[in-house]
Amino acid sequence: GENVEQHPSTLSVQEGDSAVIKCTYSDSASNYFPWYKQELGKRPQLIIDIRSNVGEKKDQRIAVTLNKTAKHFSLHITETQPEDSAVYFCAASSGGSQGNLIFGKGTKLSVKP
Amino acid sequence: DAGITQSPRHKVTETGTPVTLRCHQTENHRYMYWYRQDPGHGLRLIHYSYGVKDTDKGEVSDGYSVSRSKTEDFLLTLESATSSQTSVYFCAISNRDSSDTQYFGPGTRLTVL
Numbered sequence: 001g002e003n004v005e006q007h008p009s010t011l012s013v014q015e016g017d018s019a020v021i022k023c024t025y026s027d028s029a030s031n032y033f034p035w036y037k038q039e040l041g042k043r044p045q046l047i048i049d050i051r052s053n054v055g056e057k058k059d060q061r062i063a064v065t066l067n068k069t070a071k072h073f074s075l076h077i078t079e080t081q082p083e084d085s086a087v088y089f090c091a092a093s094s095g096g097s098q099g100n101l102i103f104g105k106g107t108k109l110s111v112k113p
Numbered sequence: 114d115a116g117i118t119q120s121p122r123h124k125v126t127e128t129g130t131p132v133t134l135r136c137h138q139t140e141n142h143r144y145m146y147w148y149r150q151d152p153g154h155g156l157r158l159i160h161y162s163y164g165v166k167d168t169d170k171g172e173v174s175d176g177y178s179v180s181r182s183k184t185e186d187f188l189l190t191l192e193s194a195t196s197s198q199t200s201v202y203f204c205a206i207s208n209r210d211s212s213d214t215q216y217f218g219p220g221t222r223l224t225v226l
Binding site: 001006031032034042043044045046049051089091093094095096100101102103104105106 | 146153154155156157158161171172203210211212213214215216217218219220
């Protein structure tokens with residue numbers, strides 16, 4: 001089955017710096033890669049996603065890149081702000097009725113003012 | 114937030130007792146999921162449903178059962194709770210399969226003493 005590895009597990013940056021979180025996946029059939037942000041005590045919320053027919057997607061300060069050959073994808077946050085502090089999860093799915101969404105173990109991002 | 118509620122939001126129970134968690138949605142989404150979240154493990158799929166009376170197992174289904182008699186309700190039952198089932202449980206919904214955006218409920222914190 002699919003396995004998703006996420007690094008680093010913790011990341012501390014200064015406000016205004018960039019943050020990068022990386023994930024690798026094992027199932028070459030995976031075609032959907034969402035990223036979720038979870039603030040303390042809250043539910044996970046989708047912040048951006050990418051599908052296998054696209055190499056990069058951007059939404060304001062957030063971007064995701066996908067390398068299907070190497071089976072890895074990354075989240076890039078530019079000009080970080082204290083409110084970006086949260087746990088971020090990557091995930092991968094091959095879709096279909098049997099393809100479950102498999103999550104990485106999460107990255108705790110701390111943005112210091 | 115999508116129209117998803119979970120009940121109860123908090124529960125403390127004793128080992129060996131049955132427990133039922135409820136997820137209710139008002140979005141008329143076809144797919145519903147139950148995840149558990151534990152420190153260091155991210156989100157792991159317990160069971161999911163792809164329609165009324167249609168359910169299947171996820172990666173950590175042992176000790177859990179589910180039922181879906183109506184589109185809007187998805188129940189998770191722990192037949193005989195154990196301390197290893199102490200966790201935060203999240204329900205999620207999606208309109209299509211796991212390659213579609215999943216929206217999460219607010220979560221239920223379950224403690225088994």
